[in-house]
Amino acid sequence: MSKRLAALVATLILLTPAMLGSSHTEGEDYLPFLFAVFAVTWMAFFGYAFFMTRKQADLKREIDILRQSIEESEGT
Amino acid sequence: MTGRLTLLGSSGVLMMLLLTLIFLWVPTDIVLGISQRIFYFHVPMALVAFLAFVVVVVGSIGYLWKKSERMDALAYAAAEIGVLFTTLMLITGMLWAKPVWGVWWTWSPQLTTSLILWFIYTAYLMLRSYAPQGDQGARYGAVMGIIGFVDVPIVYMAAKWWRDVHPEAVVGPLADEGSLEGKMVIAFLVGLLAFTTLFAYLLMERYTLRRQESLVERLRYSHV
Numbered sequence: 001m002s003k004r005l006a007a008l009v010a011t012l013i014l015l016t017p018a019m020l021g022s023s024h025t026e027g028e029d030y031l032p033f034l035f036a037v038f039a040v041t042w043m044a045f046f047g048y049a050f051f052m053t054r055k056q057a058d059l060k061r062e063i064d065i066l067r068q069s070i071e072e073s074e075g076t
Numbered sequence: 077m078t079g080r081l082t083l084l085g086s087s088g089v090l091m092m093l094l095l096t097l098i099f100l101w102v103p104t105d106i107v108l109g110i111s112q113r114i115f116y117f118h119v120p121m122a123l124v125a126f127l128a129f130v131v132v133v134v135g136s137i138g139y140l141w142k143k144s145e146r147m148d149a150l151a152y153a154a155a156e157i158g159v160l161f162t163t164l165m166l167i168t169g170m171l172w173a174k175p176v177w178g179v180w181w182t183w184s185p186q187l188t189t190s191l192i193l194w195f196i197y198t199a200y201l202m203l204r205s206y207a208p209q210g211d212q213g214a215r216y217g218a219v220m221g222i223i224g225f226v227d228v229p230i231v232y233m234a235a236k237w238w239r240d241v242h243p244e245a246v247v248g249p250l251a252d253e254g255s256l257e258g259k260m261v262i263a264f265l266v267g268l269l270a271f272t273t274l275f276a277y278l279l280m281e282r283y284t285l286r287r288q289e290s291l292v293e294r295l296r297y298s299h300v
Binding site for chain 1: 095110114118121160163164167168171172174278282288292296
């Protein structure tokens with residue numbers, strides 16, 4: 001939960017210049033596209049980081065199971 | 077670990093700097109208007125995707141030559157991140173095409189060859205998932221990783237070889253001198269550095285994870 005919140009806060013921080021800059025530029029029709037580019041990019045990177053974290057947790061769980069199973073087989 | 081955190085921190089700082097430059101410093105393009113600001117994300121991501129595929133080739137050659145598992149893990153990690161960057165290159169390209177060309181997608185040579193590149197390395201990842209574990213799968217992957225790279229120079233040269241709606245390269249050996257204004261070049265270089273450091277960080281993380289996956293896989297089979 002805290003990781004998701006951190007990701008959301010980081011995304012908002014990274015998008016701040018886009019929001020600030022929006023009041024200084026012309027061609028407001030293009031703004032949604034510009035905003036979408038930054039939003040999609042950050043979401044993809046945070047999504048990938050999340051995927052790696054999940055994979056890491058799965059691996060840790062699997063290592064624990066393997067260790068337990070090895071210990072049990074050595075015990076018998 | 078400290079090296080990785082340094083990379084991540086540098087990437088974060090450079091990203092903030094890049095966004096500040098893009099929105100508060102670089103001049104607005106006369107022809108494309110503010111949509112041109114997409115360039116500072118789109119082009120560096122494309123170049124980093126190419127860099128990722130260079131790493132795939134290096135890792136694949138290294139694997140075929142020395143049968144080193146480390147090189148195979150490097151190639152796999154780089155391919156996965158390369159696909160991520162290529163996906164973002166395609167999406168940001170579509171988001172730029174819509175306001176400028178009026179369509180989300182057109183079958184121009186550069187777009188088509190880019191999509192083919194995405195398919196090649198997505199197929200590489202699928203092959204690695206479905207091919208047998210161990211040497212055989214890694215060997216198939218290495219061959220595919222090397223052959224697939226042929227498309228990278230084609231993507232770069234496409235706008236030069238087949239003139240169409242996509243603009244010609246404004247950076248790299250094919251670019252004309254002065255095709256970008258001074259401030260734009262600086263922002264572009266900051267973008268390139270930011271995405272390259274992010275790529276390096278992700279590559280190190282994914283490489284470590286891949287090595288751990290292989291280790292667990294080996295342990296699982298040796299134990300069963």
